[in-house]
Amino acid sequence: xxxxxxxxxxxxxxxxxxxxxxxxxxxxxxxxxxxxxxxxxxxxxxxxxxxxxxxxxxxxxxxxxxxxxxxxxxxxxxxxxxxxxxxxxxxxxxxxxxxxxxxxxxxxxxxxxxxxxxxxxxxxxxxxxxxxxxxxxxxxxxxxxxxxxxxxxxxxxxxxxxxxxxxxxxxxxxxxxxxxxxxxxxxxxxxxxxxxxxxxxxxxxxxxxxxxxxxxxxxxxxxxxxxxxxxxxxxxxxxxxxxxxxxxxxxxxxxxxxxxxxxxxxxxxxxxxxxxxxxxxxxxxxxxxxxxxxxxxxxxxxxxxxxxxxxxxxxxxxxxxxxxxxxxxxxxxxxxxxxxxxxxxxxxxxxxxxxxxxxxxxxxxxxxxxxxxxxxxxxxxxxxxxxxxxxxxxxxxxxxxxxxxxxxxxxxxxxxxxxxxxxxxxxxxxxxxxxxxxxxxxxxxxxxxxxxx
Numbered sequence: 001x002x003x004x005x006x007x008x009x010x011x012x013x014x015x016x017x018x019x020x021x022x023x024x025x026x027x028x029x030x031x032x033x034x035x036x037x038x039x040x041x042x043x044x045x046x047x048x049x050x051x052x053x054x055x056x057x058x059x060x061x062x063x064x065x066x067x068x069x070x071x072x073x074x075x076x077x078x079x080x081x082x083x084x085x086x087x088x089x090x091x092x093x094x095x096x097x098x099x100x101x102x103x104x105x106x107x108x109x110x111x112x113x114x115x116x117x118x119x120x121x122x123x124x125x126x127x128x129x130x131x132x133x134x135x136x137x138x139x140x141x142x143x144x145x146x147x148x149x150x151x152x153x154x155x156x157x158x159x160x161x162x163x164x165x166x167x168x169x170x171x172x173x174x175x176x177x178x179x180x181x182x183x184x185x186x187x188x189x190x191x192x193x194x195x196x197x198x199x200x201x202x203x204x205x206x207x208x209x210x211x212x213x214x215x216x217x218x219x220x221x222x223x224x225x226x227x228x229x230x231x232x233x234x235x236x237x238x239x240x241x242x243x244x245x246x247x248x249x250x251x252x253x254x255x256x257x258x259x260x261x262x263x264x265x266x267x268x269x270x271x272x273x274x275x276x277x278x279x280x281x282x283x284x285x286x287x288x289x290x291x292x293x294x295x296x297x298x299x300x301x302x303x304x305x306x307x308x309x310x311x312x313x314x315x316x317x318x319x320x321x322x323x324x325x326x327x328x329x330x331x332x333x334x335x336x337x338x339x340x341x342x343x344x345x346x347x348x349x350x351x352x353x354x355x356x357x358x359x360x361x362x363x364x365x366x367x368x369x370x371x372x373x374x375x376x377x378x379x380x381x382x383x384x385x386x387x388x389x390x391x392x393x394x395x396x397x398x399x400x401x402x403x404x405x406x407x408x409x410x411x412x413x414x415x416x417x418x419x420x421x422x423x424x425x426x427x428x429x430x431x432x433x434x435x436x437x438x439x440x441x442x443x444x445x446x447x448x449x450x451x452x453x
Contacts, residue, residue, distance in 0.1 A: 006033060007387050008065070009379030010058070010076040010179075011187070012170060014043050014213025014236060015332070017057045018376040019065040020368065021073065024384055029361035030377065032368055034069025036061040045213040045232050046082030046187075048169040051176075058177040075180045077383035078170060079187035079375055080127075081216050083232035084163040090115060093135075093154035103136065103145045107153055115157050127167070128160035128186060132224050158225050160186060183386055188216035188228055190378030191330050195354030195371070196220065205325035206316065207354065208307055208343075209374060210333025212236045215303055219314050221321060227314040231306045235333040238299045245295040246287050252276050256292060257336070263300045264338040265293035300339065304346040311347060326350035332372035 006023040017040045021033045038060035042050030062073050094111050096103070112129050120126060134142040136150035145153060167184065174181045191209045192201075201220040209216040211234045219227040235257075242261075243253040260274055268290040276285045307327075315321040326349040329339060334353050343351045356369045356377045368377065 006069075006071060007380060007383035008073050008076045009190075009376050009381070009383055010061075010078045010174070011376040011379055012043060012048070012054065012058065012078060012173070013040055013211055013375070014046055014234065016040050016212070017043075017054075017061045018373065019058075019061045019073065019076070020373070020376045020380045021065050021069040021071060022380045022384070024388075025361050027361065030356075030359050030381065030384070031361050033071065034065050034067070035368055035376075036064025036066070036068065038064070040212075042173075043213070045234075046211070046230065047084065047166050048173060051169065051173060054173045055177050058173060058179070062177065062179065073179065075182040075383075076174065077183045077185060077379050077386065078174060078181055079190050079379050080162065080167060080170060080184050081187040081211070081214055081230055082162070082166055083214060083230055084166055085160065085186070085228070085230045086162075087158060087160045087228045090118065090157045090159050091154065092157065093152055096151055096153060099149060099151040101149075103148050103150065103153060105146060108146070111153060111155055112157075115159065118159070120161055123163055123165065124161050125164040125167075126159055127162050127184075128158075130158040130160070130225050132156040132158060132226070158228070160228060182383060185379060185382045186218075186228065187211075187375050187378075188218035188230075189225070190382055191216065191354070191374040192218050192220065192378065193381045194356045194359060194374045194378035195328055195330050197358065198223065200325040200328070203324035204316075204322055205328060206307075206311060206323055206349075207328045207330060208334075210234055210303070210329065210331040211375075212332065215307065215331070215333070217307060217310050219311070219316070219323070221323070226321075227310070229310050231303065231310075233299075233303050233306070234331070235336075238296055238333070238336075241295050241299050242292065246276075246285075246292065248276055248285065248287075249279070256287070257296065260289055260292060261296050262289070262293040262337040263297055263342040265290055265297050267338055268293045296336070297342070300336070300342060301346060304343055307343075308347050311349075316349070323349055326352070328352055328354040330354040330371045330374040334371045 006021055009020050011018045017038050020035045022030050023033060025031045038057045040057050042048055042053030048054050066073050092111060092115050094114060096107060115129050116126050118126060133156050134145040135154040136142055136145050136148050137152050171181055188207060188209055192207045196205060196207060201223045204221040206217060206219045213234045213236050215231040215234050217229050218225060239250060239253045239257055242257055243250050262268055270290050272289045273286045274289060276287060278284050316323045327343060327347060329343060329351055340351050340353060354371050354374055356374060360369050360377065
């Protein structure tokens, strides 16, 4: 099987590392070919803090994915998150030299490159520039300015900033695991690709991805990304609270949270207990499910209050910015019982759990559509998009015809078939000059490694 036939998403999370192999079927849906999962031992709050352990975990997940899919994995699209990620809004403009000519993609790129020159804090770098609305001369609220005429081209941008050191660490881990990093994608954007619908993005929606170490938020309105942020708390800190509050080991705390945990104590009975086996002959310990829910509730409420603060900062309660589609909960933390009800109460927005049902055609294991795999599926979808954008190549026969036609008949008109082939080649060259965000970022990372080696 050739590499072009499939793509791979690699989610380097705080609690687990997941590699998913898939391809697009004839109906445009994602067909999952295989998946691998390994415990993440070298990542804390979305940031790599142990290179060798992270490399080993990546190798384990990829090896399992290769065995289950029957293909060799060489390229992967990787997610990036962590508490170092932040976003800001910025407006900028350019004055066009030839206003009589229509606005082109080159003008848009010139404006974007101007934004990329913004001065950031030491160690930070702009990793994503997302245009929102444009303004041409006195005309505002333009979604697509290409083809219009005007002297002044202005736009509002959503700018995502992160620590370049964290990006380099991820790139090194992937490279030393024997893989090529095809692109880097912001994890909340990847999750949104997997679980949000176009209607929700149009109406206004916030995806809240509760992972092991962080909670990632992305807000959409009118099909435009409006706000992104990372809260440095996730399911891991809830497990720590249970461990401390109930005086048990971490393994038992995680099992309690997954099997019996609830975000709303009032829905649990006082008379219901669960028994935890004692360590090395010690007596067993009985824990009330109501007490367990109270410990969980305190931390989950804190996380949801932080989410609410971000929603208010965006202006989600204002009439023009209102999130009509409410909130979509994703990530492993969203599996917590009664979390949706608590989110409704805390934020005042209706919420649902995000599953990748709409985009995944098959799932042999019947669990990869779950909210905990939203980021992995989204990264796979991003990888497939990049593959779809790759330029088509002219076949050898057509290239031969072009060469023969031009060399043997230099003074004759070129046939329509050859002209068409030349047009395709021209289109290919144009496509080659345009890189996605992830590919642009990878160019920077590769340049850094080339300079240091």
